[in-house]
Amino acid sequence: MRVLITGGAKELGRVFSEVLGAQGHQLVITGRDENALRTAEAELRARGVDVEAHVADLGDPDATPKLIESLGGLDVLVNNGALGGPVGPTWQVDENEWWRTFEVNLRGTAFAANAAIRAMTSGRIINVVSNAGAHRWPYLTAYSVSKAAVIKLTENLAVELKRRRIAVLSYDPGMVDVGLMGRGCDVESGDPYVQRVTQWARSQRDQGRFTPVEQSAALLSRIVSGEFDHRSGELITPADG
Template sequence: MNRFEGKTVLVTGGNSGIGLAAAQAFAAEGARVVITGRDEASLATARASLGHDAIAIRNVAGTVAAARKLAEHLKNEDVRLDAMFVNAGVGTFAPFSEIDERAWDETFAINVKGPYFQIQALVPLFNDGASIVLNGSINAHIGMPASSVYAASKAALASLAKTLSAELLPRGVRVNVVSPGPVATPLHAKLGLVDEAAAGLKAQIPLGRFGKASEVAATVLLLASQEAGFIVGTEIVIDGGMSQL
């Protein structure tokens, strides 16, 4: 399929994991892809896998200044957006008693403040009928210990999808959320998820395995496509039944 032929798509945090899988899937279906990320080396590697017209921009999500800088960069490149996958985020996991103000501020800055003001800055660059997909988490729906700050930040995104949909629908811009469960990505290693902990987490998934980044990417593409033109302000959970059973 070439559902995104002639379209331009932005994927924040598109240099690894779910973001990279989504960026590659968009490119495979004809899109010109713009990715952002923190690490220049992984950005360069990711860009090389996305076609000659892909754009990779180093951008540290979480501040209004960074959001405006990205929007200005794209404006100067005459980029108009048909879809955006807001994937850049951070996972902070610690017992409630150990969470301090720094952890709270960093998590909400990157996971909520960054997306909010990034979308605000980019609205003038969206084509009519564009689609925005936010990357949430099933942690917003289950009471998993040590996930209080992360879960709250992802719950905020689910709420944001509904309110932004109401405000942006006059432009025909739809906003939806994908909320993955445990997915096999480099984030697990960064979080120190050792074999024993991974086995315990896997045991909570009725399907008996971690999800694949490609499975989340497929849902992102569906929501971003015209096939999902009647889906607005909706959250799709992708967790192998973990939050349902």
């Protein structure tokens, strides 16, 4: 299947690319960081993966939709790319940075999904979300609220697509020891709110609440294969693995 993974060159997205590439899917990966994209493309190709990498900033409302249009067909969109957003009391953080998080995490995800739906006859859209969207994450409200909006978007799209052979699912990959949470455990900062997040992330890891990243990628690959299409609109979590 032809699978586009936004943010597919780095961190959790890179693990997703490796696992899906090893299963023989044809990959298109995107991100902002051209060096990371070229490196990932070369390393994946060296392992025999059919992959092309493109710079496409999710903050630019046209970039990913135009890329999807130009592909001439797509089976699966994995909307993985996202920003962690600002950390701190909501009324004190930089409001432009707060809003920018919605432009990337919500508008970027929604417009990529719209373009994929227009380009697909059948397939699936997997919106990578977070427990922070299903519940809450005080002091990271841009992240939490943007992911909550994506969970609702998924539910609505699934109903609109009921008569078409396109499934839309939210996927919470669990807390994993790479990317946002992996870095979150290692940050050294004088900022009391960042320290609070770091302490919480470490406590979750120490209590064994992290999901092994291979397990998280294995569940994603089952969703990519169509195994969860009958649950279109729902939030799939590590508990479903």
